[in-house]
Amino acid sequence: MVVDITLPPYTFEPVRGPLREPVVRRRRAWGPAAWVAMYHSVSDHPEDPYDITVSPARLDRQLAWLRARGLRGVSMRDLLAARAREQERGLVGLTFDDGYADFLTTALPVLGRWGCGATLFVLPGRLDGENDWDALGPRKRLLGAEGIRRAAAAGIEIASHGLTHVDLTKAGPNEMRAEVHRSRSVLADLIDADVQGFCYPYGRLDQHVHDTVRQAGYRYACAIAPPPALAGDFAVPRLHIAQADTAARLELKRRLARVRGRALEAV
Structure with a gap:
């Protein structure tokens, strides 16, 4: 099936309600468990050594x-706001x-077709750059300032992925501050909105x-499979x-999310 990517940008309606400051919570007893999907690039490029x-x-x-x-x-912003209300x-x-x-060009029209929102984690230190941290390639272009603003205008939550995509567990004090603090302030200025x-x-x-x-003032942060001792917002x-x-694979992943600690109920 070929997806029509010529549709006009879709404006998402965010989930209403205030976003509370995240707090450390005790796990609720066997209630609904939300999960978070992690995507990267959406294209028909056949070469993909990193999957x-x-x-x-x-998609x-x-x-x-x-x-x-x-x-x-x-988006994560809307999911956590709903979770704070137990909704x-x-x-x-x-x-x-x-x-x-x-x-x-490819993900946004599909999201709009299905009435979905999303969070886009961007690198303000690599505007209009490429993913040269992936040693095996292929090289893919990254969004620039105008592209990020267009995504934000379409209702997509813009959030930080650091300044330049470095392993923060190996970063020194100055690099850490730039990647965490400066990326947030640069993005906030770029989209004229808070970066949560x-x-x-x-x-x-x-x-x-x-x-x-x-x-640094963020309200949440996403990992992949964090150590249990650090699990939380x-x-x-x-x-x-x-x-x-x-x-079939999605259904299996969905069912295993709670068992493997990949659902928000486990946070």
Whole structure:
């Protein structure tokens, strides 16, 4: 199936209600468990040694699978706001790491087709650059300032993935401050709005990185499979979604999310 990517940009209606300051919570007894999907690039590029590319046709089928099960993809901002009100049932967080330029041309029209929102984690220190941290390639263009503003204007939550995509567990004090603090202020100026979310590059964090992000003024941070001791609103677990994830694989991942500590109930 070929997805029509010529549709006009879709404006998302955010979930209403104030976003509370995140607090450390005790786990609720066996209630609804939300989960968060992690995407990267959306394109038909066949070369993908890191398994980070999903075709627009596959994304379309994956979002159709969500909606057929009464689920709706939303941004992390909206998911956590709903969770604070204990209204997260039926919501799935959709996140896109690195801020690839193909988000505008291929991912956004598909999200709009299914009435889904998302969070886009971008790199303000690499505007109009490329993913040269991926040694094996392929090289993919990253969004520039105008592209990020267009995504924000369409209702997509813009959040930080650091300044230049470095492993923060190996960063010195000055580099850490630039990656965590400066990336937030640069993005806030770029989109003229508060930046609430952070995503750890490579999903890597330790106690020092966790504490630095929290103290920088963010309201949440996304990881992949954080250490249990750090799990919380500043180490939100996510499920990697790939091109191979058919309906059957998605259902399995959904069922295993809680068991493996990848659901928000485990936070």
